[in-house]
Amino acid sequence: MVLSACNLCIMPLRAEASHRSEMVTQVLFGEPFEILEEGIDFDHIRLLDTSYEGWIQRHQSGQIATQESSRRIIGLTGGKASSTAHTTQLLHGTPVPNDSIQIGNELYTIEGVIREGKLDDFDIEFPKLIQHYNNSPYLWGGRSPYGIDCSGFSQVVYRHFGIGLKRDAWQQAESGDTVDFLPEIKAGDLAFFDNEAGRITHVGIMIDNETIIHAAGRVRIDKMDTEGIFNAQQNKYTHKLRIVKRYF
Template sequence: MQYGICNLGIVPMRLEPSDTSELVSQVLYGETFKVLEKRKKWSRIRISYDKYEGWIDNKQYLEISNENYETISKSIPVLSGDLLEYVADERKGIYTIPLGATLNGCDILKHTFDGHKETDKKDKSNIIKTAFLYLNSPYLWGGKTPFGIDCSGFTQMVYRLNGYTLKRDASQQATQGDALSFIEESEPGDLAFFDNADGDIIHVGIIMEDNYIIHAHGKVRIDRLDHSGIYNVESNKHTHKLRVIKKVI
């Protein structure tokens, strides 16, 4: 088995080994992974954090030893806490990194970081504060950063910055936590899931106070939440049908 670490700020993870293939997620700086299959130009990887799989360019990561992989995977995550920061290499070269980048591998990469760090679990009351860091970020299918993010990437990264683990996709996140019977039972930081006409869960957002929800739809935005679903005050209509509310924390 081979192992790798992302040594660049944001690396696209694709469905197939091609630059034109669908973006399914992103690998952020410092994230480690197992290399499941390696071809001439592409590698199929499994991210250690959420076990998500996809293809990345061989030029966009560094191989590391099993020992280094295990050391980073078992350590308490240390994440970049600012919207945009940088690390510097031994030659003072600069690598920009986004909010939520992992810093545990800086020593292995021989990089230095002097910015704000986030580590350990935080109180549930901090979830909404973190979510506001992404407000107005543009929607991007497969995105995980303030420069482009999808609905489940948004909830995953907000929870991760507070020390909690969510799976990558909305349908996967819906399997976590305990279901609530009514919106009135929820509290800020709980997750609301929404389905399509076929009953498939396709969307997720974070519940706020007073029947509001923050979610990624066109951009990270705040809308009303009722028993039917998400009500967009700008278009004066419901945009998503409520399926279930989950308490993960």
């Protein structure tokens, strides 16, 4: 398999080969993918870690050598990748299997605080993640503090601890162990919410057994009970609880 990777800080992955098309997710620097179809202005790709497919603009990536799986990522303070021609800022969660990466003809050296994804410091790191992402604007398909959606938020938080999640909320709900009762909820559990048709459309991360952080308009902290998420500002329930899952 020939792999390529994004050579920019972040780039959109679109549903169709058009700048006007919906952004379904974003690709971070160095994230590997397979090109399924080459076009004139856009390429159809499949992300290696989640098998997510979509279209990227050409010339925003380059070929890379086959990469081994790694839990090393850029930490919350960010970093940069520098070649002789370019310097690219790196966002939290950007994968960094090695201290350098060759993308196309350019060899990038990685600088910044590198985190090895692990769970033994969850109690210390989780509050830092809450502070870092709280009040970030909502962006459909977003994966950064400058714009993020609900499942992108749960994905990047879990990546911080070395746990890979699928991209969409309904996909994330297919794994994990069910938490049967709300008093049993622990920090880090994921709560999923469905629409009137019964389809899971939203996810948030539990801070404790009655408080949730999630992306809805912005990344926000709200109360949750058996009925769902209660927005005190709107004085109403905004999301109907479907299930709570545990992954560690």
